[in-house]
Amino acid sequence: MRPHAGLAVAxxxxxxxxxxxxxxxxxxxxxxxxxxxxxxxxxxxGGARGLSTAGSGHVTRDECRxxxxxxxxxxxxxxxxxxTLLTLGIVSPATIRFTCATxxxxxxxxxxxxx
Amino acid sequence: MPxxxxxxxxxxxxxxxxxxxxxxxxxxxxxVAMIYPPTNLAYGSASINRTTALIQQAIAAxxxxxxSIRAVGRGWSLSDLPATSGxxxxxxxLTNMKAIRxxxxxxxxxxxxxxxxxxxLVQCGTRISQVNRVLESDAVGRSLRTTGAANGQTIVGATxxxxxxxxxxxxxxxxxxxxxxxIAGPDRQYWLERASRPVLxxxxxxxxxxxxxxxxxxxxxxxxxxxxxxxIHNLVIETRKRFLLKSVSFDKAxxxxxxxxDAAMRRVIATLDFDSHPLLKSPAGHGRPYFFQxxxxxxSKPSEVLVTLMYERPWKAGYAPDYRLADSTFGPGYDFLTxxxxxxxxxxxxxxxxxxxxxxxxxxxxxxxxxxxxxxGFKVTRTKVASGSVAVPLERALxxxxxxxxxNQDIGPAPLVFGCRYVAKSPALLAMNxxxxxxxxxIDGVHNKTSMNFFDAIPARMEAAGIPFTQxxxxxxxxxxxxxxxxxxxxxxxxxxxxxxxxxxxxxxALFSNSYMKARGLDI
Numbered sequence: 001m002r003p004h005a006g007l008a009v010a011x012x013x014x015x016x017x018x019x020x021x022x023x024x025x026x027x028x029x030x031x032x033x034x035x036x037x038x039x040x041x042x043x044x045x046g047g048a049r050g051l052s053t054a055g056s057g058h059v060t061r062d063e064c065r066x067x068x069x070x071x072x073x074x075x076x077x078x079x080x081x082x083x084t085l086l087t088l089g090i091v092s093p094a095t096i097r098f099t100c101a102t103x104x105x106x107x108x109x110x111x112x113x114x115x
Numbered sequence: 116m117p118x119x120x121x122x123x124x125x126x127x128x129x130x131x132x133x134x135x136x137x138x139x140x141x142x143x144x145x146x147v148a149m150i151y152p153p154t155n156l157a158y159g160s161a162s163i164n165r166t167t168a169l170i171q172q173a174i175a176a177x178x179x180x181x182x183s184i185r186a187v188g189r190g191w192s193l194s195d196l197p198a199t200s201g202x203x204x205x206x207x208x209l210t211n212m213k214a215i216r217x218x219x220x221x222x223x224x225x226x227x228x229x230x231x232x233x234x235x236l237v238q239c240g241t242r243i244s245q246v247n248r249v250l251e252s253d254a255v256g257r258s259l260r261t262t263g264a265a266n267g268q269t270i271v272g273a274t275x276x277x278x279x280x281x282x283x284x285x286x287x288x289x290x291x292x293x294x295x296x297x298i299a300g301p302d303r304q305y306w307l308e309r310a311s312r313p314v315l316x317x318x319x320x321x322x323x324x325x326x327x328x329x330x331x332x333x334x335x336x337x338x339x340x341x342x343x344x345x346x347i348h349n350l351v352i353e354t355r356k357r358f359l360l361k362s363v364s365f366d367k368a369x370x371x372x373x374x375x376x377d378a379a380m381r382r383v384i385a386t387l388d389f390d391s392h393p394l395l396k397s398p399a400g401h402g403r404p405y406f407f408q409x410x411x412x413x414x415s416k417p418s419e420v421l422v423t424l425m426y427e428r429p430w431k432a433g434y435a436p437d438y439r440l441a442d443s444t445f446g447p448g449y450d451f452l453t454x455x456x457x458x459x460x461x462x463x464x465x466x467x468x469x470x471x472x473x474x475x476x477x478x479x480x481x482x483x484x485x486x487x488x489x490x491x492g493f494k495v496t497r498t499k500v501a502s503g504s505v506a507v508p509l510e511r512a513l514x515x516x517x518x519x520x521x522x523n524q525d526i527g528p529a530p531l532v533f534g535c536r537y538v539a540k541s542p543a544l545l546a547m548n549x550x551x552x553x554x555x556x557x558i559d560g561v562h563n564k565t566s567m568n569f570f571d572a573i574p575a576r577m578e579a580a581g582i583p584f585t586q587x588x589x590x591x592x593x594x595x596x597x598x599x600x601x602x603x604x605x606x607x608x609x610x611x612x613x614x615x616x617x618x619x620x621x622x623x624x625a626l627f628s629n630s631y632m633k634a635r636g637l638d639i
Contacts, residue, residue: 003412029244031207033127034147035136035190065151065208102210 019043019076030070030099037073037097044092063099073097122153122165124173133203135190139562139591140497142198145182148173149205158211158238160322163349166209166238167298167323170346175301175314177202178626180301180582185629186346188240188269192276192589193502195344199629204346206269212249215351220630221313226353233257233354234293234314238270239347243288244438246270247488250354251436257354260285262491264557268385271347275590277547279341281536283387287548289338290541294351297337297344304348309334314351328617330540336613338543341588342639343503344617345542345627358407359428361484365394366421376411376418376516384409384535385512387552389424397628401426411516411533413523428484438493502532502564503570503610508550509537511582515556522569522576529569531560544606544613547585557587567591574598596636611639 027078033039076084077097084092128146156162176208177184189207215234224231227448235257237246243259244266250257263273263278265421270288279287293342294314295307308330321328328334338342342509349554368374370416379392381424389395389404397403406425424539507515523529536558538548547553574593577584586592586603600607616626624638632638 029242031189033149034133034187034203034205035207036134065154102242 018078020073020079021075023069024071024072025069025101029102030098031102036098037071039097040096042094042096044094066100068101069098070101072098080097119151120153120155121303122169123151124169124176125149125151126176133190133196133198135192135195137191137193137502139193139501140180140195140198142195142200144199144203145180145201147203147205148176148184150209152209160319162517163238163296163323167304167348170204170348171301171304172296173202173204174298174346174626176302178622183626183628184565185342185551186239186271186626189242189267191268191272192318194589194591195273195629195631196276196589198631203470206240206271206346209348210242210245211237211472212237212241212246213222219315220580221316223313225312228391229356230353233356235352237270237350237352239268239349242266243270243273244488244493245267247486249372251357251486251488255441256357257351257429258357258487259288259291261354261420262288262487264491265486268491268504270350270352273338274338274350275342275347277543277587278589279536279538279548281406281555283407283536283537286539287546289543290539291354292338292351293353295334295337295347296320296347296349298348299345299615299617300626303623307334307337307615321546325446332544332609333613333616335542335544336610337469337617338535338541339545341545341632341637342629343516343614343624343627343632345623357430357486358485359430359434359484360425360490361401361428362406362423362425362490363482364421364423366419369394373568374422375416376420380420381410381513384454384516385509387509394499395422397426400446406566407520407537409535411520411535412530413520413531413533418520425490434486438489456571468494494575499562500559501566501591502557503558503572503573503591504547504557505573505577506538506547506550506553506555506587507582508555512554514580514581515554515577518576518582519558519573520581521555522572526568526572527565528562528564529565531566531569533558544610545588545603547587549585549603549606550583553585594635599635611637
């Protein structure tokens with residue numbers, strides 16, 4: 001293996017060869033599961049959202065109990081990247097990690113019952 | 116079958132290891148019990164009782180399966196303190212709080228009129244950011260006295276681990292707490308207060324079905340309880356009248372050169388005599404600083420210092436705090452420090468440069484005036500930071516700094532900076548702030564092998580130098596059974612005894628234990 005290729009492989013391993021892209025809300029009070037984001041696998045087929053472990057992708061009702069997300073991250077690991085490359089992008093799997101925004105507004109400041 | 120609005124427990128088996136928020140802990144777990152509280156009840160005794168039943172249901176399921184169970188909120192701790200190989204009980208959605216009415220306060224409560232007006236019942240999963248937002252609103256007009264540097268933790272997660280700030284003359288976050296609602300098993304719950312500071316009338320915990328225990332020793336044990344006593348469901352905290360902080364930072368001396376850890380700076384750090392330093396002297400009309408934090412870069416020679424001072428100012432009528440994260444432009448991204456950490460293991464000569472970058476990422480040093488919740492707000496940095504603390508009596512501050520700087524020269528350079536903080540003594544038995552004025556060196560930066568080696572070497576160096584010290588339970592620490600026993604002495608044995616009182620069954624103590632506790636001799 002040529003030295004440059006070796007360095008590239010070493011650097012790739014060093015950085016875990018993953019891709020990560022994140023967008024988050026400015027007032028982020030996120031919650032997931034035990035501090036971790038919820039995770040959904042999605043595979044794009046022919047440029048469309050073909051397969052998803054979350055079915056139609058409407059995840060927030062059950063997980064968040066609200067319609068608001070705090071943060072969405074798209075991740076691809078080495079295997080997913082390889083599948084995308086080998087299929088020339090026709091099949092492109094990724095992992096979507098998301099956290100929900102706090103579902104409730106600030107509580108009222110005055111008590112309303114025995115406690 | 117109960118409706119979803121009544122609340123439910125959702126069991127989520129975990130096929131992959133659990134990671135903490137900062138990605139410094141990775142452990143396999145059996146699964147997570149998510150507590151979804153009722154949505155058809157306002158926060159009060161009925162809602163609390165229904166949620167307590169859900170928590171106890173999850174605890175009972177763990178016990179029946181022979182699993183341990185540990186409550187976790189945001190998983191903010193950088194150590195494996197909340198982790199377990201069994202079940203995590205997710206409290207992240209238990210996010211309510213409400214004021215205590217004057218007629219609910221125990222006649223023996225010794226607080227003054229302001230304290231009586233500022234008692235709040237807070238549910239365990241409420242984030243510090245939410246507490247700030249509610250308290251600082253116009254409708255409430257209150258404030259916390261201190262928090263950690265960030266606001267992402269849940270209030271119970273942060274206090275159970277001993278999180279602190281640097282408010283001069285006040286203790287740590289847990290020192291706000293005056294009553295604790297503890298779920299200590301599938302069929303046992305306590306309402307804990309100090310005998311010397313009763314807070315609520317007995318009729319209120321009675322509506323929860325909780326056994327009232329007013330005992331200073333028990334209370335002070337659970338106050339920094341490390342999750343070992345069960346699940347803390349609710350707290351009562353004392354707050355103060357809201358205020359603003361005027362924050363100023365210095366990284367340059369009067370001559371425009373970098374501010375150094377010279378004799379004048381060392382004097383201020385060791386004595387808090389601000390008038391002795393021309394740059395740090397309080398401006399006219401500002402009084403003594405409310406907050407003081409020098410940050411030392413051990414990789415610059417001589418060591419450079421960045422100082423943040425904050426002065427208490429009265430709240431301005433009409434002031435509206437802005438809690439949003441600042442808009443970003445092109446720059447270091449979300450996981451920047453993780454990438455840097457991996458590279459710096461390979462390119463060590465770049466450490467001093469990147470320590471400067473880390474300093475900018477981890478500490479907000481811009482001059483501003485704002486509420487407590489604004490200034491100690493959201494942090495962009497989430498993953499893979501290295502963080503540990505060493506706390507000593509103030510009179511050993513300089514010896515500790517010199518030791519740490521020397522250690523960095525010996526085994527570094529480590530991509531870390533030293534933030535100096537001051538915390539008043541706490542009555543909590545296992546509090547890190549156990550010295551009259553506790554001087555804390557918060558060591559933060561890039562997570563890599565050199566950083567971890569640095570943290571590993573600290574305890575032995577401190578012991579060799581004969582400096583009494585504590586460490587942060589929720590950060591990287593070198594506690595062993597011998598060190599815990601030696602550091603906390605009779606407070607440690609009293610903490611263990613309190614655990615046996617509140618959890619008389621060995622099976623229940625095992626239920627709330629984990630490998631972190633066993634490795635430190637706490638599970639006895």
